[in-house]
Amino acid sequence: MAYELHYWPMIQGRGEFVRLALEEAGADYIDIARRDDDSGGIAPMLERLSDSTNPRPPFAPPFLRDGDLVIGQTAAILLHLGPRLGLVGASEPDRIWTHQLQLTIADAVDEVHDTHHPLGVDLYYAEQKPEALRRATAFRRTRIPKFLGYFERILTANDGTRLVGADLTYADLSLFQLVDGLLYAFPKAAAAALRDAPHVKRLHQAVAQRPRIAAYLASERRIPFNEDGIFRRYPELDG
Amino acid sequence: MAYELHYWPMIQGRGEFVRLALEEAGADYIDIARRDDDSGGIAPMLERLSDSTNPRPPFAPPFLRDGDLVIGQTAAILLHLGPRLGLVGASEPDRIWTHQLQLTIADAVDEVHDTHHPLGVDLYYAEQKPEALRRATAFRRTRIPKFLGYFERILTANDGTRLVGADLTYADLSLFQLVDGLLYAFPKAAAAALRDAPHVKRLHQAVAQRPRIAAYLASERRIPFNEDGIFRRYPELDG
Known part of the structure; x- marks a missing residue:
């Protein structure tokens, strides 16, 4: 089914x-x-x-x-x-580690959302622009480098191409999506941070080129990024 | 070990x-x-x-x-x-459901934190008080009732005393902590919301009375709530 x-x-x-x-x-x-x-x-x-x-x-x-x-x-x-x-290893340590990485990616995603809605979801972005600018500035300067630096460290300590073990996991796919979203929402800040996280940058590119993912991204099933989602391009927030 | x-x-x-x-x-x-x-x-x-x-x-x-x-x-x-x-059921559906509830409690905890730090953790509360008031107002009015109402619904659909099955799980303990923290940080708003969530209120009381939890709460191992933690009592934020 x-x-x-x-x-x-x-x-x-x-x-x-x-x-x-x-x-x-x-x-x-x-x-x-x-x-x-x-x-x-x-x-x-x-x-x-x-x-x-x-x-x-x-x-x-x-x-x-x-x-x-x-x-x-x-x-x-x-x-x-x-x-x-088939998107996680068989051992319990591999599974809990992959899940831990997923939860850290989820934390980063939550923080992305807060950059345009620091005062809450009951107000529009237009009603909280000065506050969004303050929050986004801190996110760009300290949080993007911290998160990407963390995943760079993990990739480097593994085989350089995967977060966990030798095979692709759902955490790799989620890291691709986090990076893809950051490049959309904060193109300047994300590109700068990725210069210090070359393995993360290569993982993003490699995932995009996997046959099924490439076909998906080129299809109508992939909804374009837009300003109703989590990753929003408000150029003023990218510094 | x-x-x-x-x-x-x-x-x-x-x-x-x-x-x-x-x-x-x-x-x-x-x-x-x-x-x-x-x-x-x-x-x-x-x-x-x-x-x-x-x-x-x-x-x-x-x-x-x-x-x-x-x-x-x-x-x-x-x-x-x-x-x-021994704090989760043996079946896979019970385990994933307990975990799902834990993640929802974690979301609520994140939102509590944002009430006093809407602009980010790199600024003190004193530097974001007006923004905190706006965020906390929305949290009190819509989010506390929504979260507690959700858990009330779960408890009612189960046996009225536990979130999952017949035995205590880590999600019950975490819901106790969420309620305990809300009663500390937002005593007026939390008490009002609990009037519409009687099973949640009783779960909070019942967990506090479990022998080991009661001994723990009375011991020095339980750190008192304070204004460096997630749940902070700033009376101006309680309306």
């Missing part, structure tokens, strides 16, 4: 980390809200979120349906999919 | 979620930075963070050493400890 992914259809957002894993594995999945026919749209997602008959409802999108199981939280979805898609 | 917990010694912070699990289980552990003798302090933690011989270093505290394994990220630590401490 096909996996069902439930997520907002107009943005990459947190759902993209799940989409990339499913695409790399060539998994049979349905991006429910993006179906072409009349069954598409976000109504099924909203229904499942408010479904009072489900004793284990997700808190928010994205969530994945795998048979009877409905799993929310991006990192938990990848924890579940990793072994099933 | 005893577990080694590495975390800042002056705050509950994210380490507290790990401490509560270890305490409830009566596990043999050493809170490294809080040892009474000359071997205490944060030097061992900082050394491990910068240890270039560890190919799998944590990004930040807290981290746990379990034999040869060093695990960072609070939720990953609990994922590892859960089965070992």
Whole structure:
């Protein structure tokens, strides 16, 4: 049975980390809200979120349906999919380490979101531009180099091309997405930080060239980055 | 061999979620930075963070050493400890669901932190008070009720006393800590929200009365809440 992914259809957002894993594995999945026919749209997602008959409802999108199981939280979805898609090692130390890296990537993603919404999600960006500038400045100067420097250290201590072991994991795919998003949102700051993180830069390029990922990125299934998502290009925030 | 917990010694912070699990289980552990003798302090933690011989270093505290394994990220630590401490069910659906709840609690904790540091951690609270007030107002009005309402729904759909199944899990302990922190930081707003979440309120009280947790909370091992931690009492932010 096909996996069902439930997520907002107009943005990459947190759902993209799940989409990339499913695409790399060539998994049979349905991006429910993006179906072409009349069954598409976000109504099924909203229904499942408010479904009072489900004793284990997700808190928010994205969530994945795998048979009877409905799993929310991006990192938990990848924890579940990793072994099933062949995107994590077999040993328990490898699995917990891969998950730890995923959670650190998730932290970085949260901080990206806060650069344009430091006062909260109930206000538009236009209502918090001076505050966003202060937060984004600190993020550019100290946090982008810190996160990318950390992953550079991990790659260097491994084989230079993968975060964990010899085979691609979902954490590699997620690091690709983090870098791709930073290059979109903060092209100047990200390019500068990547000069000091050459292995991270090469991983980003190598993942983009994997046959299934390249086909995905060139397809209409890959939603372009835009200013409703997590990674937003507001040039004033890039210094 | 005893577990080694590495975390800042002056705050509950994210380490507290790990401490509560270890305490409830009566596990043999050493809170490294809080040892009474000359071997205490944060030097061992900082050394491990910068240890270039560890190919799998944590990004930040807290981290746990379990034999040869060093695990960072609070939720990953609990994922590892859960089965070992008897604080998670045996089935895979129970485990992924417990983890999903933990990640949602972690999201709430992140949002608490942002109420006093909306512009970032490189500035003091005193330098971002107006912005903190705006962020905290939205957090109080919409986010506290949303998070507590979600957990109320989960508890009600389960047995009314536990988040998952019939036995206590690390997610129950973490929900206790979230509620305890909200009652410290936002006493008025949290009390109001708990009136609409009676099962959450009772879970908080019941966990506090468990023998090992009660002994822990009464001991010097429990660091008092303070204004260097995640949950800070700034009365102006409680409306």
